Amino acid sequence: MKRSMLFTMLTGLLLCAAPLLIWAAKVGEAAPDFTASASNGKTVRLSDYRGKYVVLEWHNNGCPYVGKHYNSGNMQRLQKQWTSRGVVWLTILSSAPGKQGYVTASEENDYLAKMQATPTAALLDPTGEIGHLYDAKTSPQMVVINPQGVEIYDGAIDDKPTTDLQDVPNATNYVSLALEAAMAGKQVQTPATRPYGCSVKYAGSSH
Amino acid sequence: MGIMRPCKPNAAYCGAFIFGAALLLYAGSVHAAGTPIPHGTLELIAENQWVAAGYTVSLGLRFQLEKGWHIYWSNPGDSGEPPRVTWELPAGLTVGAIEWPAPKRLGASTIVDYGYEDAVTLIVPMHAEPSLAAEQPARLGAEVKVLVCRETCIPGKAELSLTLPIKAQVPAPDPRTADLFMATRKSLPRTAPGNWKFSVTEANGSFVLTGKLGRQISQASFFPLAESQIDNSAPQKVLPDADGFRLTLRKSEQLLKPMERLKGVLVLSAGQAYLIDVPLSK
Numbered sequence: 001m002k003r004s005m006l007f008t009m010l011t012g013l014l015l016c017a018a019p020l021l022i023w024a025a026k027v028g029e030a031a032p033d034f035t036a037s038a039s040n041g042k043t044v045r046l047s048d049y050r051g052k053y054v055v056l057e058w059h060n061n062g063c064p065y066v067g068k069h070y071n072s073g074n075m076q077r078l079q080k081q082w083t084s085r086g087v088v089w090l091t092i093l094s095s096a097p098g099k100q101g102y103v104t105a106s107e108e109n110d111y112l113a114k115m116q117a118t119p120t121a122a123l124l125d126p127t128g129e130i131g132h133l134y135d136a137k138t139s140p141q142m143v144v145i146n147p148q149g150v151e152i153y154d155g156a157i158d159d160k161p162t163t164d165l166q167d168v169p170n171a172t173n174y175v176s177l178a179l180e181a182a183m184a185g186k187q188v189q190t191p192a193t194r195p196y197g198c199s200v201k202y203a204g205s206s207h
Numbered sequence: 208m209g210i211m212r213p214c215k216p217n218a219a220y221c222g223a224f225i226f227g228a229a230l231l232l233y234a235g236s237v238h239a240a241g242t243p244i245p246h247g248t249l250e251l252i253a254e255n256q257w258v259a260a261g262y263t264v265s266l267g268l269r270f271q272l273e274k275g276w277h278i279y280w281s282n283p284g285d286s287g288e289p290p291r292v293t294w295e296l297p298a299g300l301t302v303g304a305i306e307w308p309a310p311k312r313l314g315a316s317t318i319v320d321y322g323y324e325d326a327v328t329l330i331v332p333m334h335a336e337p338s339l340a341a342e343q344p345a346r347l348g349a350e351v352k353v354l355v356c357r358e359t360c361i362p363g364k365a366e367l368s369l370t371l372p373i374k375a376q377v378p379a380p381d382p383r384t385a386d387l388f389m390a391t392r393k394s395l396p397r398t399a400p401g402n403w404k405f406s407v408t409e410a411n412g413s414f415v416l417t418g419k420l421g422r423q424i425s426q427a428s429f430f431p432l433a434e435s436q437i438d439n440s441a442p443q444k445v446l447p448d449a450d451g452f453r454l455t456l457r458k459s460e461q462l463l464k465p466m467e468r469l470k471g472v473l474v475l476s477a478g479q480a481y482l483i484d485v486p487l488s489k
Contacts, residue, residue, distance in 0.1 A: 026460045027460070062359060063359075063360065064360060064361070064362050099358070100358065100359045132317065135317060135460075137285045137286055137317065137318050137440075138285070138286045138318075154460070155461060161288055162288065162291075162352075163288075163354070163362040164352075191463065192460060192461045192463060193435070193461060194285075194434045194435045194459075194461050195286075196286070196288065197286060198286060198287075198356070198359070198360045199285065199286040199287075199314065199318045199320070200318065201358070202316075202317070202318075204316065205314070205315075205316070205318065205358075206314070206315070206358065207277070207313055207314045207318075207320070207356060207357065207358060
């Protein structure tokens with residue numbers, strides 16, 4: 001009995017190893033490292049931030065779901081609140097050139113200034129490499145990484161999957177919940193949710 | 208509701224337009240004209256000509272979209288949002304759950320959604336209590352929030368209304384909407400025949416849905432009713448066998464708790480959609 005179980009486990013591990021090379025990392029796994037150019041001209045590497053909490057925020061300035069969080073000031077509030085507590089906040093721009101949400105560095109800097117948004121850096125990902133690495137499906141989509149480099153949250157920004165501004169104040173914010181729990185040494189209660197928003201506009205996407 | 212559109216300088220054109228608009232407004236009191244939504248129109252229609260106490264009639268939310276634009280199913284998939292309806296009905300009238308036609312798989316590669324392109328009618332049953340007062344016609348109101356997408360997404364909101372007389376006789380079908388309701392009912396998922404057998408097992412990060420239908424099935428796709436159960440963008444591998452099929456559905460990354468049942472729409476080929484509810488085999 002034990003030998004066949006061991007055989008099954010090994011086979012399972014072998015079968016699982018191949019998909020890991022294709023599928024992006026998820027909650028509980030090491031957050032894949034990446035290097036990108038920021039809109040402020042700097043080069044950013046995720047592993048440089050080992051030892052800090054990192055939030056990844058997928059962004060598309062034309063998407064009404066993103067608009068809900070920026071026009072209400074919600075995203076800016078979150079960015080300020082958490083960066084002031086030592087969290088690194090990286091806005092990721094994975095729209096392909098010509099598609100909604102694609103911006104040049106200076107366009108992004110203008111947007112950040114206009115919106116009074118203060119991420120640590122806004123990363124230009126027009127090839128969608130970082131997006132695909134994290135299997136980002138929507139904007140907004142949020143990933144929280146702990147100081148050990150492990151993903152502790154992946155999914156929706158909150159529990160109100162609408163474009164209504166009035167749904168912002170009463171929403172349960174999953175990013176804040178994950179950071180608060182992890183910083184207090186507690187388990188993250190909701191580590192993964194279906195992200196809501198507009199699809200990330202990768203090259204070749206049609207909808 | 209005023210129609211504010213700039214008239215061309217041609218006076219005759221203006222006159223004809225205003226006359227046409229007036230006719231439309233008059234007709235609107237009997238059969239609601241399409242209310243604009245982003246890249247389309249939305250209409251509240253009824254299968255029957257009047258309402259009668261103690262009877263159920265079917266209402267329809269008729270979406271007509273410009274080519275290539277789509278709206279979402281009750282489970283939108285990886286992105287998007289289904290239409291949401293808030294009803295305002297006179298006392299004695301209540302609505303049941305939306306009956307959703309079988310959805311289409313939209314998108315490709317890493318982001319797959321479920322929804323409808325170009326046109327769809329959502330059926331909503333409306334029941335009239337035996338106590339329904341008949342002093343005046345029933346004015347039905349619906350506020351619909353809808354996300355309409357093609358490459359980009361535009362949220363829309365429409366205020367719809369439909370007035371139906373209340374009579375004592377059994378509600379008669381409305382010939383103007385009969386064809387549309389018949390076609391829509393054909394597209395609703397049906398209950399699977401009693402002699403079909405389904406089972407679901409788990410293996411290596413996937414669910415395997417086995418169907419024994421008494422004949423070989425080479426095409427099958429599954430649309431889960433609940434979000435975060437299966438990986439929407441993962442290809443659904445169909446393995447036909449003499450008796451039916453086996454369908455592999457990769458589990459969702461967001462499936463954190465054990466699942467008891469797999470519920471959703473099984474589509475075998477165009478027009479053959481079935482609602483199934485299968486317990487997971489231990």
